[in-house]
Amino acid sequence: MSGKPKTVDxxxxxxxxxxxxxxxxxRETIKGAAPEAEEGFAYGVPGFxxxxxxxxxxxxxxxxxxxxxxxxxxxxxxxxxxxxxxxxQGTIRFHPADPxxxxxxxxxxxxxxxxxxx
Numbered sequence: 001m002s003g004k005p006k007t008v009d010x011x012x013x014x015x016x017x018x019x020x021x022x023x024x025x026x027r028e029t030i031k032g033a034a035p036e037a038e039e040g041f042a043y044g045v046p047g048f049x050x051x052x053x054x055x056x057x058x059x060x061x062x063x064x065x066x067x068x069x070x071x072x073x074x075x076x077x078x079x080x081x082x083x084x085x086x087x088x089q090g091t092i093r094f095h096p097a098d099p100x101x102x103x104x105x106x107x108x109x110x111x112x113x114x115x116x117x118x
Contacts, residue, residue, distance in 0.1 A: 008039055008046040019060040022096035026058050026067060029102045033109035053116050056109060060096075067092045067100060067108075074111045078104065 005011040008027070012020050023046075030048055031039070037048035037055050047057030047068070057068040064086075069075060072089040079087070081104050086093040094100060100108075 004044070008041075011041075011046050015060050018096040019065055022065055022094075022099045023058055023060060025102070026065075026099060026105060029105045030056060030058075030109055033106040034113060050113055050116050055112050055116065064093045065096050065099070067094065067105070069108050069112055071112060071115055074108055074115060077111060078108060081107075 005014060012023055012027075015023065027039075027046070030037070034048060034050060034055060037050045039046070039048055041047065042049065042054040042057050045057045045059035045068075048055045054070050056070060059066050059068075068091055070090050075082070075087050075090060075092065082092060082100070084098075085100060092100060
């Protein structure tokens with residue numbers, strides 16, 4: 001692929017198998033938790049918008065994958081369940097072989113929807 005990907009499928013298709021599988025599963029979990037959200041790109045990486053605002057994004061890097069709830073408050077709410085993952089302001093980093101559980105991802109996405117709705 002030359003240049004920036006134009007679709008999320010193109011972005012994912014350029015990844016190695018392990019990262020692609022991890023991010024495809026994350027993508028499907030997000031879609032299930034926020035069916036009304038629009039998929040696309042935000043800040044140069046795949047993500048979802050809800051009511052015109054960035055809901056969450058995700059990306060692959062050389063040594064890890066990232067899930068970005070875009071909210072330090074949401075990260076703080078779930079910090080106990082995120083033990084074992086590297087977190088920072090609005091960021092959850094994980095090894096593709098050890099992604100956050102789908103139940104936790106759903107809770108984080110739902111919390112972001114509540115935050116945006118407020």
